[in-house]
Amino acid sequence: MGSDLLPRATLQQYDLRKDVWAQLPPLSVPRYDANIQLLANKVYVAGGRQCKRPIKAFEVYDLETRCWTPLPSMPCKRSYCGVLWDSGGRLCVLGGLRQGGGHQSSKFTRNVNIFDPSQAGVPSLCPRGLGPGLPGARSPWGPVSLGPGPPVGAWLKSEDTLAMKTKRADFAAAFLRGRMVVAGGLVEAFHPQKKKWERLAPMSVPRCSASSLVIRDRLLVVGGVNQVPSTAHEILYVKEEEFL
Known part of the structure; x- marks a missing residue:
């Protein structure tokens, strides 16, 4: 603007x-x-x-x-x-x-x-x-x-997709090892074979407006807002066995 x-x-x-x-x-x-x-x-x-x-x-x-x-x-x-x-x-x-x-x-x-x-x-x-x-x-x-x-x-068509478990906006999203992963407050992944969303380990600091980047099958979530600006950053590593 x-x-x-x-x-x-x-x-x-x-x-x-x-x-x-x-x-x-x-x-x-x-x-x-x-x-x-x-x-x-x-x-x-x-x-x-x-x-x-x-x-x-x-x-x-x-x-x-x-x-x-x-x-x-x-x-x-x-x-x-x-x-x-x-x-x-x-x-x-x-x-x-x-x-x-x-x-x-x-x-x-x-x-x-x-x-x-x-x-x-x-x-x-x-x-x-x-x-x-x-x-x-x-x-x-x-x-x-x-x-x-x-x-x-x-x-x-809408019937070809499956809604997330949690309503959310202004979150991090990435495609990791064949699965959609969304992070913001809670962390979820969509399993394409099972055709369902699954909850993963939550982030240590709930936040939105964070920046994110995928590096070698890891989702790096940097900064964000949790009522006040946050300097928190972390890496989420999704192990293959968590989706079995």
């Missing part, structure tokens, strides 16, 4: 070698508190908020062609959700805040939605007058227009 508290559509790129910022084509839907994921050369942006209200917007940016592609809207509005890729190359969106205002648990959701990018789709958004991959990223882009694009995918 800017100083006027309005959501922004800005996309910028930092070049560490040249120590400069480049202005890239803006999002088609301005937002904040969105979730992003990288797969190959594409950046997926899911959900977010506008004026404190969650939205369904979903789009992808191609780093090579420098084009945005509008994707099918998410099945439900949400922000602060967990986003991860499963072993089949599908994007999984878990939980999140489904209403505006405060962070009461009644406004959280347990829903899990899965997006398959291999399905057919719609045109992409490319800078007007510029072909894919042409130079000019270091100058502000003009308006965008429809252009040819790749297949963009489709959402699976």
Whole structure:
């Protein structure tokens, strides 16, 4: 958001070698508190908020062609959700805040939605007058227009997924050794063979708004908020026998 508290559509790129910022084509839907994921050369942006209200917007940016592609809207509005890729190359969106205002648990959701990018789709958004991959990223882009694009995918039916045990938002999520693991207050994992969520050992410090990273089959959860800012960090190592 800017100083006027309005959501922004800005996309910028930092070049560490040249120590400069480049202005890239803006999002088609301005937002904040969105979730992003990288797969190959594409950046997926899911959900977010506008004026404190969650939205369904979903789009992808191609780093090579420098084009945005509008994707099918998410099945439900949400922000602060967990986003991860499963072993089949599908994007999984878990939980999140489904209403505006405060962070009461009644406004959280347990829903899990899965997006398959291999399905057919719609045109992409490319800078007007510029072909894919042409130079000019270091100058502000003009308006965008429809252009040819790749297949963009489709959402699976709700009956093909299983909701989490606990309503939650603003949590850590990762795909570890064939299983979805979500961490925030409680820790849970989805067992794909048993098709059910299982509770794992809880974190030593309950918190949200933490950063996370997967390193060698371990989920590293750093910092976060537990009424006051926290410096807690820990590693969760899921042993294979815990899922047998």
